[in-house]
Structure formats: C-alpha cells, structure tokens
Amino acid sequence: MKSVINKRNIIIFILLPLIFSCSRRNLGYFSNYGDEKLLTEDITLKPKQPIIQTGDLLQISVTDANPAAAAPFNRISSNTTSTNSASVNSQEGYLVDENGIIDFPILGRIKIGGQTKAEAKLSLTNLLTNYLGNPMVSIRYLNYRITVLGEVRSPSTFLVPSERINLIEALGMAGDLTIYGKRENIKIINEANGVRTVAQLDLNDKAILDSPYYYLQPNDIVYVEPVTARKDQSSLTRSNISLVLGIISAASLVILNFR
Missing domain, CATH: 1.10.287 (Helix Hairpins)
Structure with missing residues (x-):
C-alpha cells in the first residue's frame, strides 16, 4: 500500500x-473583433500633425516661377558628392535649436518650434512674399524616427521617410513581438513641450485602433514589456x-x- x-x-x-x-x-491581435468574415466600419481617428520641436532636423526648400530668385533661399550642401546620407542631411537640414529657432538664408533667425509643418510652411511663405513673386515652400523631417524596444525580434531605432507610422507598422518593422511580449501592456512614451506622456495600449483589444496614441509621433518610444516567465x-x-x-x-x- x-x-x-x-x-x-x-x-x-x-x-x-x-x-x-x-x-x-492570448497571443492574437484585436481578439474582440469576433468571427465576422467581413467587417466595415468608419475610420474616425486621424493622425495628429507632428509639432516641430527642439532637435528636429528639417529639410526646407523654396521654389518660385523665377528659379534664380529662389536660389539664395535654399541651403546648398557643400558635400553633395558624399555617399554618406547622414553627412549630406546634416548639411542640408535646418536644426531647430533649444528656443525653437532656425537660421534661414536672408530671412535670418525664425521661430518655428511649436508649430506644425503646415503652420511653419505658411509662416515662411508669408515672409518670402516680400522677396519672391509666388514662393512655394516644402518642409520635410530628416530625423523622423521611432524606437521599438523590449520583447520584439529586432529592437532598434527606425527612420520613417513617410512621416506617418502607426503602432502596428512600428512593431512590424521590429519583427513583431516574441512569444514573451506582454500584448496587453504596450507602452508608448512621448516627450513634447517639456511634458512626458506614457500611454498603455492593449493589442488584444480592437479599441487601440481608435486610441490617440495609435499613430506615433516623431521620437516616440515603443516598449514591449516581457511576461513573468521571461523575467x-x-x-x-x-x-x-x-x-x-x-x-x-x-x-x-x-x-x-x-x-
């Protein structure tokens, strides 16, 4: 016995x-969508326009019906033959200083920090009308980047040429979550205007598609926390x-x- x-x-x-x-x-995404074979719903969330901040590197080009008249307002790289794109960009770009100011040819020091690209474009256009007949201004970020860390297959910092990226795209660039990633607690860390915001999103819940943090902002950090087993x-x-x-x-x- x-x-x-x-x-x-x-x-x-x-x-x-x-x-x-x-x-x-639950390792799936948007699990509460149900088993519908086809689901159609209106998209109510629109990406927020990024705000120009200290440390941003901007490419600003000016065109006009008279190209010769617009030429002095365009910064020409002194190393256009370089194969190092980072080197070329650093010379062509306008760095926003700690006061939100850039040094622009002829116009001098201009404050564009705290504005969206559209607002900065309008400000520059208004200033350039004093010199050009029909100025057109184009602004692009040269350092629009996001960082994905934690339980993903390829953590890194990624440049975003399209200047628009959502959370799912960012995770895809990082190779997706590992099986140890806590899908119900994805942290989005954002710093803007001296304020740090940490938002927590749940990939299991379809509600993240309507979250104001679903579309990422420049320099956002995405952190995927590990589950207890991983720790x-x-x-x-x-x-x-x-x-x-x-x-x-x-x-x-x-x-x-x-x-």
Whole structure:
C-alpha cells in the first residue's frame, strides 16, 4: 500500500509542471473583433500633425516661377558628392535649436518650434512674399524616427521617410513581438513641450485602433514589456524547462507502468 501511495505522489509531482505549462495566453491581435468574415466600419481617428520641436532636423526648400530668385533661399550642401546620407542631411537640414529657432538664408533667425509643418510652411511663405513673386515652400523631417524596444525580434531605432507610422507598422518593422511580449501592456512614451506622456495600449483589444496614441509621433518610444516567465528565466526559458519535464514525466509513467 505504501508503495502505491509513493508512486501516486511521484506521478502527481511530475505532472504538476505540465499542468502549469498548459496555461494559455492570448497571443492574437484585436481578439474582440469576433468571427465576422467581413467587417466595415468608419475610420474616425486621424493622425495628429507632428509639432516641430527642439532637435528636429528639417529639410526646407523654396521654389518660385523665377528659379534664380529662389536660389539664395535654399541651403546648398557643400558635400553633395558624399555617399554618406547622414553627412549630406546634416548639411542640408535646418536644426531647430533649444528656443525653437532656425537660421534661414536672408530671412535670418525664425521661430518655428511649436508649430506644425503646415503652420511653419505658411509662416515662411508669408515672409518670402516680400522677396519672391509666388514662393512655394516644402518642409520635410530628416530625423523622423521611432524606437521599438523590449520583447520584439529586432529592437532598434527606425527612420520613417513617410512621416506617418502607426503602432502596428512600428512593431512590424521590429519583427513583431516574441512569444514573451506582454500584448496587453504596450507602452508608448512621448516627450513634447517639456511634458512626458506614457500611454498603455492593449493589442488584444480592437479599441487601440481608435486610441490617440495609435499613430506615433516623431521620437516616440515603443516598449514591449516581457511576461513573468521571461523575467524569471535564467539560462533556459520556462517553456524549454516544461518540455524537458514533460518528457521526463512521460518516461516516468512508462517506467512505473512496467514495474
């Protein structure tokens, strides 16, 4: 009788890791959309226009019906033959200083910090009408970037040439979440006008598509927190340990049945 009890205790002890390893996590995105084969809904969220801030590097070009008249208002790179794009951009771009000011040819120091690109474009156009007949201004970010860190396959800082990116696109650029990424707690860290904002989004919930933080702003940081299993692992992941214990459990049951 004692032998039977000991065998039963051994089996229960061995099977416990298997029971805990079977706990399920929701690894899907937008899980509460349901099983509809086709779903159509109005898009109410529009991306916020980025605000020009200290440290932004802008490419500003001026054109006019008279190209010769517009030429003095365009900064010409002194190293146009360089193959290093970062070097070319740093010379062609206008760096916004700590006071939100840029040094513009002929016009001098102009404050554009705190404005959207559209507002800055209008301000420059109004100033240029004193010199040109029909000035047209184009503004682009040269350092529009976002950073994705944490439990993703390829954490990095990414340049965004399109100047528009949402959370899902950013995660895609970083290779998507690993199985250890906590999908219900994605942090978006934004700093603007001396204020830091940390928003938490749940990838399991379709409501993130309407979140004001779904579209990322320049220099945003996306952080994917690891689940507890990832935090607790040392040299082996918990899943690998569970697999090994599962094999041991199965082998032990076979041995006990033959005794």
